[in-house]
Amino acid sequence: MTRRPMFTSLCLAAVFHLLAPAAEAQDASDVRHRVPxxxxxxxxxxWLERAERVDEEQPERVLDAMELRAGDVVADVGCGSGYYARRIARRVQPGGRVYCEDIQPEMLEIMRERAADEGVTGIEPVLGxxxxxxxxxxxxxWAVIADVYHEMSEPEPMLAGIRDALAPGGRVALLEYRVEDGSGDNIKADHTMSVRQVLAEWQAAGFELVELHDFLPSQHLFFFRAAAGAAGSCAGVSASDVTAAAGSAVVDCDLFDAIDAGLVEVDPRGAGREAVNLRIRRTGGGRLVVTSPVATLLEADGARDMITRRDGWIVLRDDGWHDWTLRAVGRQRDREPPxxxxxxxxxxxxxxxxLASVLGEVQVGTYTVANSPTLYPPRTHVVEQAAVWIADGDADYGSMxxxxxxxRIPPQYAAxxxxVFLDRAGIDVTRRRVWSDRARIFDRLRDQGLNVWYQLKTR
Incomplete structure (x- = not known):
């Protein structure tokens, strides 16, 4: 439900899944998915009640932003021990009510006990x-979904149920740890989401974005409401349309759609070996959220081409130029970074x-067997850089x-x-030059998952 330490493990069944026959490179859309x-x-x-959570997630600032009032009816979806529900209940009295929904009756019992111990009333448990x-x-x-949406095994019917439960003018506050900037990299990959991922799923479910807050240390905070009409990308939207939406829904755009529609001006520049900087400004009024896809290519003349490692996002609320830094890896080993x-x-x-397939797999960051996560490789710059050089330039181990x-990670582990990521992307690693150095890479590794993967690859 919330933050957990990252670890690496691989079950034998997962390895057979990883070794299934695959084409040399799959379509990028096949691998850029999200595993619940x-x-x-x-x-x-x-763990949900740990003292550190006050600083890590700043729940009171979240509730301040929601501007709850006495008499409000609030649903805490996936409420767990009632960490948010108890805080909300204090704010909506007198006359308010909190529905504390969870799919585990044991969690609801824990919530009841904690609420009673603190003298909190006005909470109604709901077994969903x-x-x-x-x-x-x-x-x-208001519905609050705090670090829970990524765990929903059936998100479509759940979102439909939440949408149906909203009163006229009702809103949803969604919290998810960030994929994009690395602030969420110390937890499991499938417990993080990008703005791009969230908007794609929530728009398809009939919601529109009202606000996207970025004041939390490691989390996105979205405010949604039920959309009056069809929600979707900004393809075909003009600058005047964005201005007309000011004070209402936030218009969100894919970077390339926004450029094609003339909604933004962009000046991409180098920023060293691990990032690129996009100077960006909107051309009209209104609030604009721009997202960029993982594996966006930034070509240079003479210097190293760069490729983004994650989805990206930026909120444009004024007409000024803004620096948008995106984490990236380089393409050519024999050129200097821009x-x-x-x-x-x-x-x-x-x-x-x-390369889009490979970096899409890295962003997913986990493999599943029967919907059960099994392997969590580290998603560090050196791992992704090695993957790009092997996939694109057929680099051998010694040269890189x-x-x-x-x-944080020795070169053998990075390679x-x-x-493993290349294998997941459908690339036959045994046909790459680096495979001739496999004994040098794998012989002294102590990671059980890597060792099992390697043994099955070489048997």
Whole structure:
């Protein structure tokens, strides 16, 4: 349900899944998916109440932004131990009510005990199901989904149920740990989401974005409401349309759609070996959220081409120029990374389909067998850099060993994890030059998952 330490493990069944026959490179859309995480058991309820959570997630600032009032009816969906529900209940009295919904009866019992111990009233437990929150129709002023949506195994019917439960003018506050900037990289990959992922799923479910807050240390905070009409991308939207939406819904755009529609001006520049900087400004009024896809290519003249490692996002609320830094890896090993005075040319991921598949797998960051996460490789710069050089330039281990030696991970591990990601992207790693160095890479590794993967690859 919320933050957990990242670890690496691989079950034998997962390895056979990884070794299934695959084409040399799959279509990028096939791998750029999201795997729902396992929900947190009630046995981990104490983790939800840890003292550090006040600083890590700043729940009172979240509730301040919601501007709750006495008499509000609020649903805490996936409420767990009632960490948010108890705080909300204090704010909506007198006359308010909190529906504390969870699919585990044990969690609801823990919530009851904690609420009673603190003398908190006005909370009504609701035992939901994975497909139905069982909330009263048309009654909810605010629904809160805090670090839970990524665990929903059936998100479509759950979102439909939440939408039906909203009162006229009702809103949803959604919290998810960030994929884009690395602030969420210390937890499991399937417990993080990008703005791009969230908007794609929530728009399809009939919601529109009202606000996207970025004041939390490691989380996105979205405010949604039920859309009056069809929600979707900004393709075909004009600058005047964005201005007309000011004070209402936030218009969100894919970067390339926004450029084509003339909604933004962009000046991409180099920023060293691990990032690029997009100077960006909107051309009209209104609030504009721009998202960029993982594996966006930025071409340079003479310097190293750069490729973004994650989805990206920026909120444009005024007409000024803004610096938008995106984490990136380099393409050519024999060129220097571009500097801040080096202009770059933007190209979509479709320009590099093989690398888009690889980096899409890295962003997913987990493999599943029967919907059960099994392997969580580290998603560090050196792992991704090794993956790009092997996939694109057929690099051997010796030629890149020094360059992929990072402060947190030795070069052998970087190369080994890169090979796993390539394998997941449908690239036959046994036909790459680096495979001739496999004994040098794998012989002394102590990661059980990597060792099992390697043994099955070489048997």
């Amino acid at each position: 995480a396992e929900f947190m058991s009630y046995l981990g309820a104490d 199901t994975p497909t139905d929150p069982r909330l009263p129709a048309g009654a909810i002023d 500097g801040p005075d080096e202009p770059l040319r933007l190209q979509p991921p479709s320009a590099i389909p093989r 060993e020094e360059a992929i030696a990072g402060p 080994a994890f890169a090979l």
